[in-house]
Amino acid sequence: MSDASQPVDDVATKVDEGALGSFASGVQTTEEYPLRVEGLRKSFGGITAVDGATFQVESGSLTGLIGPNGAGKSTTFNLITGMIKPDAGTVTFNGEDITGLDPHEVANRGMVRTFQIARELSEMTVLENMMLAPQRQRGEELWRSVLPGVRNDVREQEEELLERVWEVLDFFDIDHIAEEYAGNLSGGQRKLLEMARALLTDPDMLLLDEPFAGVNPTLEKKLLEHIHELREQGYTFLLVEHDMDLIMNNCEHVIVLHQGRVLTEGTPDDIRSNEEVIEAYLGGNV
Numbered sequence: 507m508s509d510a511s512q513p514v515d516d517v518a519t520k521v522d523e524g525a526l527g528s529f530a531s532g533v534q535t536t537e538e539y540p541l542r543v544e545g546l547r548k549s550f551g552g553i554t555a556v557d558g559a560t561f562q563v564e565s566g567s568l569t570g571l572i573g574p575n576g577a578g579k580s581t582t583f584n585l586i587t588g589m590i591k592p593d594a595g596t597v598t599f600n601g602e603d604i605t606g607l608d609p610h611e612v613a614n615r616g617m618v619r620t621f622q623i624a625r626e627l628s629e630m631t632v633l634e635n636m637m638l639a640p641q642r643q644r645g646e647e648l649w650r651s652v653l654p655g656v657r658n659d660v661r662e663q664e665e666e667l668l669e670r671v672w673e674v675l676d677f678f679d680i681d682h683i684a685e686e687y688a689g690n691l692s693g694g695q696r697k698l699l700e701m702a703r704a705l706l707t708d709p710d711m712l713l714l715d716e717p718f719a720g721v722n723p724t725l726e727k728k729l730l731e732h733i734h735e736l737r738e739q740g741y742t743f744l745l746v747e748h749d750m751d752l753i754m755n756n757c758e759h760v761i762v763l764h765q766g767r768v769l770t771e772g773t774p775d776d777i778r779s780n781e782e783v784i785e786a787y788l789g790g791n792v
């Protein structure tokens with residue numbers, strides 16, 4: 507059974523008191539390092555995409571996961587979030603072994619990744635996309651739904667959701683395009699919508715896979731401001747991004763993957779001057 511039923515009192519609770527306090531249940535982290543990946547391994551036929559990757563991500567950090575093309579970054583993301591199952595190794599989130607869980611089970615525990623807006627969602631408005639975003643089932647809410655007379659009114663829940671949706675749209679400055687079809691948005695606006703949908707699930711940690719690809723500099727700046735604001739409120743971010751300047755200027759910690767394992771990790775300054783990293787990138791045809 508889902509550990510989402512664990513009473514919130516059981517864990518150290520870091521309550522978000524920022525601008526999102528009104529719609530988020532509060533960022534809850536039980537650990538200094540909420541995400542721990544150990545000995546993760548995955549092969550596709552003869553190709554070992556992830557080969558014993560071991561790292562951890564500090565609570566409230568913006569951590570960058572970088573590496574040359576084919577280093578295993580996307581596969582690592584997919585393994586962490588349950589999109590694919592590892593051949594070996596463990597993924598621990600907030601102290602719980604979540605290895606091999608399905609994506610919705612991982613999301614229910616508070617870790618989500620952004621998804622590109624699928625084709626069928628392009629034919630819906632921004633508002634409809636938000637209303638259809640998967641909702642995190644926290645334990646307390648499961649209980650509320652079965653206790654007679656306690657907030658089990660569907661209309662009341664829909665109204666609450668709508669209120670949260672507008673707050674998130676407002677936070678990302680996309681409330682004015684709520685009635686626009688998602689398919690008509692610019693690349694940058696789509697990225698904002700993808701992040702807004704992820705945030706609506708009320709996560710503690712977000713995994714962002716190239717969130718700035720195709721985003722113009724103005725929107726990139728805006729998106730980065732949102733990420734920093736959320737980080738200050740206690741959200742934890744793991745970011746895969748090819749733009750090295752962006753990683754170096756925004757992440758406080760950088761993990762370098764090479765050939766499916768961690769080559770090194772450290773501050774941007776450590777990484778920038780690391781000979782092994784330079785060599786890996788030169789050999790990696792970046």
Ligand SMILES: Nc1ncnc2c1ncn2[C@@H]1O[C@H](COP(=O)(O)OP(=O)(O)OP(=O)(O)O)[C@@H](O)[C@H]1O
Nearest residue numbers: 550553554555573574575576577578579580581582
């Ligand atoms: N489903 C799959 N089937 C076969 N091989 C795969 C599959 N997914 C990934 N690979 C291979 O695993 C290796 C790692 O791929 P992955 O996409 O994880 O790397 P990456 O670091 O995200 O690369 P990039 O920066 O180019 O996006 C590559 O050699 C890739 O071709």
